[in-house]
């Protein structure tokens with residue numbers, strides 16, 4: 001009998017003893033191949049799955065501890081006093097808009113003043129626009145002459161001054177970075193997207209441009225701890241190459257936390273989740289419908305008036321109470337609050353923002369222990385307010401007049417040993433039952449902004 005070989009056509013010959021099992025062998029080989037393929041895919045996925053480093057996890061904890069940050073929108077658009085979308089809204093041709101750079105000369109900019117402004121308000125970090133949708137870089141970059149150092153009579157780099165001042169003063173610095181660009185030919189704004197890239201333009205060139213700029217921002221500027229992406233929603237169908245972009249950032253500095261204002265569920269490689277103008281779980285803006293809350297640290301951003309960039313006509317300033325309530329409501333939902341201001345084109349911050357935030361800062365000095373370093377979601381938001389906690393202490397923030405003559409905290413674990421008013425330490429009567437804690441605070445002097453009740457647990 002001749003030898004049978006797997007590839008031999010003779011295999012089909014009935015004389016070969018294993019021929020009758022041919023189809024079984026083929027099925028087995030197919031199965032093995034499929035198994036090997038699945039194993040390979042799994043191994044590759046496991047290799048590329050993002051695992052945050054210990055430094056990154058520490059940054060996330062620290063981020064959550066900081067609770068309150070200053071968002072700053074500042075660019076050549078500030079000159080027109082009509083927000084950062086002015087080029088788009090007023091249909092200003094890019095080449096005309098670019099002239100704004102010729103007379104952007106913020107002689108009043110002083111990094112010390114900005115950092116002191118944030119500190120006075122009780123803020124612990126600053127997120128500043130390094131480049132917005134108009135594509136103008138507010139930092140010195142080698143990638144394009146369209147930047148504040150090369151294209152304006154100012155010729156200085158405010159981002160460097162800010163980074164250095166933040167470091168000196170112990171304020172953490174995050175850079176806002178726009179994915180969307182209205183002017184660059186390689187981005188080709190308005191182009192149809194086919195197969196994950198704009199038909200016009202040069203997508204690879206644009207992705208490389210961003211990677212180079214991000215490298216500059218992370219390696220040249222001291223102490224950068226976060227990157228805040230925005231503009232994804234303009235091109236949901238494009239391949240943003242996040243694996244490369246996020247991978248690069250984490251390779252350059254694994255401790256940097258990445259967030260993306262894409263308005264959808266968090267993606268692989270992100271370290272915190274943000275909500276635009278909404279408390280987590282709300283969708284008042286229409287932006288948050290698809291933003292399923294993740295287990296990552298959370299942040300919500302909101303404007304001090306109704307504008308991100310300087311708007312000379314916007315006088316709808318939020319009150320001290322509105323700002324504190326937003327901050328407390330965010331903390332109760334386990335989120336940071338990033339409050340935005342748009343400085344004027346001369347680099348100064350308008351007094352209407354400064355006076356309000358100085359009062360907020362005084363409040364934080366007095367009540368900060370119930371916000372900084374706390375976590376939320378211990379108890380779901382109630383009609384009367386929200387709850388934060390830290391170690392053995394629970395803080396009930398009574399923001400609205402309770403409907404009952406008591407406030408009720410459902411499902412509190414751990415024995416409550418005492419309940420006091422944070423402002424003066426006076427004792428408050430309470431009753432702990434298996435279903436929760438009843439606090440009889442009807443006789444105490446309610447605070448006009450937030451009556452904070454401290455519960456000590458064993």
Ligand code: GLC
Nearest residue numbers: 084085230231261276301308
């Ligand atoms: C939106 C706006 C943008 C702003 C951002 C801040 O994405 O388009 O201008 O910078 O919100 O959250």
